[in-house]
Amino acid sequence: xxxxxxxxxxxxxxxxxxxxxxxxxxxxxxxxxxxxxxxxxxxxxxxxxxxxxxxxxxxxxxxxxxxxxxxxxxxxxxxxxxxxxxxxxxxxxxxxxxxxxxxxxxxxxxxxxxxxxxxxxxxxxxxxxxxxxxxxxxxxxxxxxxxxxxxxxxxxxxxxxxxxxxxxxxxxxxxxxxxxxxxxxxxxxxxxxxxxxxxxxxxxxxxxxxxxxxxxxxxxxxxxxxxxxxxxxxxxxxxxxxxxxxxxxxxxxxxxxxxxxxxxxxxxxxxxxxxxxxxxxxxxxxxxxxxxxxxxxxxxxxxxxxxxxxxxxxxxxxxxxxxxxxxxxxxxxxxxxxxxxxxxxxxxxxxxxxxxxxxxxxxxxxxxxxxxxxxxxxxxxxxxxxx
Amino acid sequence: xxxxxxxxxxxxxxxxxxxxxxxxxxxxxxxxxxxxxxxxxxxxxxxxxxxxxxxxxxxxxxxxxxxxxxxxxxxxxxxxxxxxxxxxxxxxxxxxxxxxxxxxxxxxxxxxxxx
Numbered sequence: 001x002x003x004x005x006x007x008x009x010x011x012x013x014x015x016x017x018x019x020x021x022x023x024x025x026x027x028x029x030x031x032x033x034x035x036x037x038x039x040x041x042x043x044x045x046x047x048x049x050x051x052x053x054x055x056x057x058x059x060x061x062x063x064x065x066x067x068x069x070x071x072x073x074x075x076x077x078x079x080x081x082x083x084x085x086x087x088x089x090x091x092x093x094x095x096x097x098x099x100x101x102x103x104x105x106x107x108x109x110x111x112x113x114x115x116x117x118x119x120x121x122x123x124x125x126x127x128x129x130x131x132x133x134x135x136x137x138x139x140x141x142x143x144x145x146x147x148x149x150x151x152x153x154x155x156x157x158x159x160x161x162x163x164x165x166x167x168x169x170x171x172x173x174x175x176x177x178x179x180x181x182x183x184x185x186x187x188x189x190x191x192x193x194x195x196x197x198x199x200x201x202x203x204x205x206x207x208x209x210x211x212x213x214x215x216x217x218x219x220x221x222x223x224x225x226x227x228x229x230x231x232x233x234x235x236x237x238x239x240x241x242x243x244x245x246x247x248x249x250x251x252x253x254x255x256x257x258x259x260x261x262x263x264x265x266x267x268x269x270x271x272x273x274x275x276x277x278x279x280x281x282x283x284x285x286x287x288x289x290x291x292x293x294x295x296x297x298x299x300x301x302x303x304x305x306x307x308x309x310x311x312x313x314x315x316x317x318x319x320x321x322x323x324x325x326x327x328x329x330x331x332x333x334x335x336x337x338x339x340x341x342x343x344x345x346x347x348x349x350x351x352x353x354x355x356x357x358x359x360x361x362x363x364x365x366x367x368x369x370x371x372x373x374x375x376x377x378x379x380x381x382x383x384x385x386x387x
Numbered sequence: 388x389x390x391x392x393x394x395x396x397x398x399x400x401x402x403x404x405x406x407x408x409x410x411x412x413x414x415x416x417x418x419x420x421x422x423x424x425x426x427x428x429x430x431x432x433x434x435x436x437x438x439x440x441x442x443x444x445x446x447x448x449x450x451x452x453x454x455x456x457x458x459x460x461x462x463x464x465x466x467x468x469x470x471x472x473x474x475x476x477x478x479x480x481x482x483x484x485x486x487x488x489x490x491x492x493x494x495x496x497x498x499x500x501x502x
Contacts, residue, residue, distance in 0.1 A: 101482075102478060148498065149478050150388040150390075150477050150478045150481075151477065151478045151479075152476070152478065152479065156479055157479070159483065160479045160480075160483060163486075164479070
């Protein structure tokens with residue numbers, strides 16, 4: 001295994017074991033990161049050790065002893081380090097701790113990437129096109145806040161689980177979206193891969209929960225169409241124009257299987273429903289043969305549970321093929337207040353106006369959409385339509 | 388860990404209690420009393436405060452005598468209407484209590500310093 005991959009697999013469990021043993025998130029994360037830095041210095045030259053977790057724990061223990069010489073408080077904690085062994089759900093506890101709703105809104109994603117995925121501050125800063133100092137400060141503040149507010153290091157008790165799981169799923173979904181359709185780059189495959197990896201871990205560790213499976217299916221259904229998302233010049237290719245023979249049909253079948261498995265648990269939720277909608281698209285042989293009625297019904301169900309203007313906009317796109325472009329346009333226009341600053345509202349209006357034979361208005365809507373997005377692949381698509 | 392709960396609301400929300408019909412007031416107060424009963428083993432101190440116009444502020448100044456003024460020290464849209472202190476294992480327990488609060492308004496949950 002390559003050093004970076006081995007480190008990524010080992011660091012989360014090791015950090016988790018240290019947090020559990022020491023009961024101090026900030027300290028544990030610091031010594032784990034020190035160990036990770038040593039690993040990145042030595043593994044490429046010396047080779048990955050047989051047991052990377054044990055190697056990291058030993059180095060982390062030495063770092064803690066170094067600090068102990070400087071700090072009296074550690075003296076009492078030190079014996080606990082000998083008992084530190086990565087347990088199965090340490091990484092899951094870490095994920096829940098990093099995604100606590102009491103942390104600053106922008107903290108969970110950065111903290112998760114750092115503590116659970118083992119990314120460096122520099123890598124996180126690159127991924128979010130932010131300065132290293134900003135990210136480092138964000139992480140330091142979040143770690144202090146975990147300690148100060150009394151956020152516990154463990155998978156939440158059953159009575160707190162529902163509200164906390166939602167938060168974790170939201171962070172993973174955000175991470176995936178940032179990777180899949182980044183705000184300023186065409187895509188960030190590494191972030192999308194991290195989101196998929198974490199969601200798969202979550203689904204494995206919580207086999208009785210359907211929503212992690214739903215999110216995993218959603219991520220993999222998007223991933224199965226990756227090869228056709230962009231044209232040769234890097235412009236976003238709309239679903240309708242994608243070559244469906246180039247989709248990964250084995251991956252689609254497997255992900256659809258996840259949706260079915262989640263569905264059998266009898267607790268539908270927003271991620272399962274979104275995955276089911278994607279599965280409808282992925283299984284259709286062509287845009288025209290898509291089961292639009294089923295998609296509209298799934299959106300109705302989604303909106304009942306998670307009302308939101310973006311889902312309503314997507315429902316309107318499907319409604320066009322069930323009830324005609326005029327009805328769809330009326331729906332879209334009703335969302336103008338809520339989504340006036342969202343480029344896809346205007347891009348959708350443009351398509352509907354063109355279908356209704358109103359090209360001048362369509363052009364104005366496309367221009368409005370173009371002014372509202374910075375993503376280069378989406379801009380290229382809109383520019384083609386305006387050319 | 389010990390947490391302070393500050394129950395906040397607008398002055399209008401607090402005055403609304405004065406205009407309620409008797410049975411509705413009794414129902415609301417009953418719900419709040421029920422909350423304190425439910426969490427009785429965790430709440431160590433609690434109390435309802437009079438409106439902020441009953442407050443007096445004493446402000447210390449360097450090199451000058453303390454200044455005493457009428458009214459609250461901070462003019463804000465939302466004011467503190469009551470407080471309680473609860474001793475619970477972790478933040479999630481405190482947040483679950485705050486979510487469960489039947490009295491409406493906004494609740495600030497803040498941990499005490501250790502020691």
